[in-house]
Amino acid sequence: MTIETERLRDRVAADLLRARDRTALLTEAVDDGDLIRQHSPLMSPLVWDLAHVGSQEELWLVRDVGGRDPVRPDIDELYDAFKHARADRPDLPLLTPSEARRYVAQVRDKALDVLDHARLDDGRRLVADGFAFGMIVQHEQQHDETMLATHQLRAGAPVLTAPPPPTAPTPVNGEVLVPGGPFTMGTDTEPWALDNERSSHQVFVPAFHIDRAAVTNAQYAAFLDAGGYDDPRWWSPAGWDHRQAAGLTAPAHWQRDGDGWAATVFGRTARVVPEEPVVHVCFWEAEAYAKWAGKRLPTEPEWEKAARWDPATGRSRRFPWGDDPPTARHANLGQRHLRPAAAGAFPEGASPLGVHQLIGDVWEWVASDFAGYPGFAAFPYREYSEVFFGPDYKMLRGGSFGTDSAAVRGTFRNWDYPIRRQIFSGFRCARDA
DSSP states (O other): HHHHHHHHHHHHHHHHHHHHHHHHHHSSOOHHHHHHHHSSSTTTOOHHHHHHHHHHHIIIIIIITOOOOOOOOGGGGTTTTTTOGGGGGSSOOOHHHHHHHHHHHHHHHHHHHHHOOTTSEEEETTTTTGHHHHHHHHHHHHHHHHHHHHHHHOOOOOOOOOOOOOOOOOOSSEEEEEEEEEEEEESOOOOTOOOOOOOOOEEEEOEEEEEEEBBBBBHHHHHHHGGGGGGGGGGEEEEEEHHHTTTTTTTTTTTETTTEEEEEEEEEEOOOOSBBBBOOHHHHHHHHHHHHOBBBOOOHHHHHHHHBBBBTTTTTTTTTTBBSSOOTTTOOOTTTSSOOOOSSSSSGOOOOOOOOOSSSEEEEEEEEOOOOOOOOOSOOGGGGGGOOEEEEEEEEOOOOSSSSSGGGGOHHHEOTTTTSSSEEEOOOOOEOO
């Protein structure tokens, strides 16, 4: 067994532990009543997410990779996300909080035993480079972010705490020119990349301007104060229909506070910080703001070129700052803070062209629909990506303050309905050169 294999095994174990520690934090911060309660029809009860994490780990690591006997085959259907809509999950005969905790602990013990004995170099694509383990790490961290969003929708006294995000040593504003030309989009080399990130391919992107930072609360408040929500000129027909039907008047969780705005963030209400990115806006709101500002949303190739392209070498990097994994100096990730950081707070994470905070803080809406790349092949199952392809879903890139470093990279792709804003979503603008 090689030293590299043992290092990979240690890394996987550490990532699994970090994800489970976060799951425990999010589920143990509330009592059992809050765990089984549905805090919004948009979200599952927290206890469903908890057991679902264990169910996926059992299916892929214990049964498939390990070839072990099932732990709880009787609950497979209960925790199949495609069998039951979120709004219906509270009515299912779910595991109780104590049962769910025992279940995920039992599964984890077996999964770690599988990891100890698995051949990570046996030629099987599912286990090569620890892919199946990395998929489960990412899956649990993605559900941790979903549970964090559920906490934001929860009523009652605050239960989560974190230090405030850093301020910006130098304010960042304006835009940069990204020269036209080809760049390599997607990846063939990222070992834990998911199927929709593959394969790498050349894309020609005409020259464009992109904002150096995401749109801030102050900038978005100017749109509100200018009557942007009352003027259909700025909205697409579908966006205007949704704005009227949903009664949208401001970002989610915002309310008027004298001559300004306040927001409720994880149970605490305070004035919005002008320099921080606006969050909890849907695609239609982002699109309307961009048109009001005389700009547009970037396309997905434009966003990825701004985030990965190195003008000195022409090479596509893993991250805006280079190939090294994110640290606390690079990006606001991993729930270290409970809100986005001010524009310019992470100068070491900027791209070579001077575009800031493309990773972390807020998921950024882009103008593209969700589709597979040339040569796309579903792996290891169609329901991860392929069933969502089409015009119903818009893309989000870059991760948020609630995204773990294991579940985001320059090629990572997220998607959702354009009406969604319970997610930690913001945006930045672009325009033609």
